[in-house]
Amino acid sequence: MARSGNAGVVRMGVALRGSVWRCRLGGVGCGLAGSGRARRGNAGMVRLEKARQGRAWQATRNKRISMSSKYNRVKAELDKLAVDGKLTAQAVVDAAREESSPLHGYFEWDDNKAANEYRLLQARKLIRVVVQPCEPLDNQPMHVYQSLVTDRVVPGGGYRTTEAILSTEAWRNTLLEQAKRELIGVRNKYASLTELAKVWTAIDTVTPKRIEHVTEHAQLESAR
Numbered sequence: 001m002a003r004s005g006n007a008g009v010v011r012m013g014v015a016l017r018g019s020v021w022r023c024r025l026g027g028v029g030c031g032l033a034g035s036g037r038a039r040r041g042n043a044g045m046v047r048l049e050k051a052r053q054g055r056a057w058q059a060t061r062n063k064r065i066s067m068s069s070k071y072n073r074v075k076a077e078l079d080k081l082a083v084d085g086k087l088t089a090q091a092v093v094d095a096a097r098e099e100s101s102p103l104h105g106y107f108e109w110d111d112n113k114a115a116n117e118y119r120l121l122q123a124r125k126l127i128r129v130v131v132q133p134c135e136p137l138d139n140q141p142m143h144v145y146q147s148l149v150t151d152r153v154v155p156g157g158g159y160r161t162t163e164a165i166l167s168t169e170a171w172r173n174t175l176l177e178q179a180k181r182e183l184i185g186v187r188n189k190y191a192s193l194t195e196l197a198k199v200w201t202a203i204d205t206v207t208p209k210r211i212e213h214v215t216e217h218a219q220l221e222s223a224r
């Protein structure tokens with residue numbers, strides 16, 4: 001009777017230990033399963049982000065291709081209009097009158113609007129010719145008014161005094177970036193003049209890579 005009772009206790013102890021080990025192993029399994037789900041979740045996030053980046057890159061590439069094709073169409077049309085290597089503004093306007101011309105969209109064809117645009121152009125020229133001596137520059141003439149690119153995107157545009165721009169950090173930084181872009185434009189326009197190689201080198205040292213390239217699209221848009 002005693003041995004039978006002891007055997008029953010032993011069997012019960014073994015069963016209990018087995019239950020404990022199964023619980024422990026089950027806990028480990030749950031932990032591994034949870035880690036697996038976490039890793040799969042992280043991998044999914046990574047794939048999603050890569051997919052987004054891929055779509056953004058493709059959209060940018062398509063836009064660049066579109067801008068490049070637009071530039072090529074405009075250039076080809078202008079090349080056709082040149083006579084003996086000379087291109088006149090009047091020839092461009094005459095050709096652009098045709099709605100099918102790739103140049104048509106760069107002009108205002110409403111005569112009333114065009115007349116007002118011409119007066120606005122004259123007003124801008126008048127504003128730009130106003131200068132005054134600048135003491136820090138040995139009284140060299142300095143433009144009294146400047147047009148910031150950030151103001152040009154606002155309806156009506158506008159000019160600010162150079163003095164106000166130079167005394168305001170944000171405006172000053174905008175003018176500085178603007179000057180760098182214009183210097184790049186000058187360099188690109190006259191890069192074939194090797195006599196100015198030192199000037200181009202100096203421009204390269206002050207213009208960061210991110211604004212080094214003036215896009216064809218930006219050049220075309222500035223003509224609108």
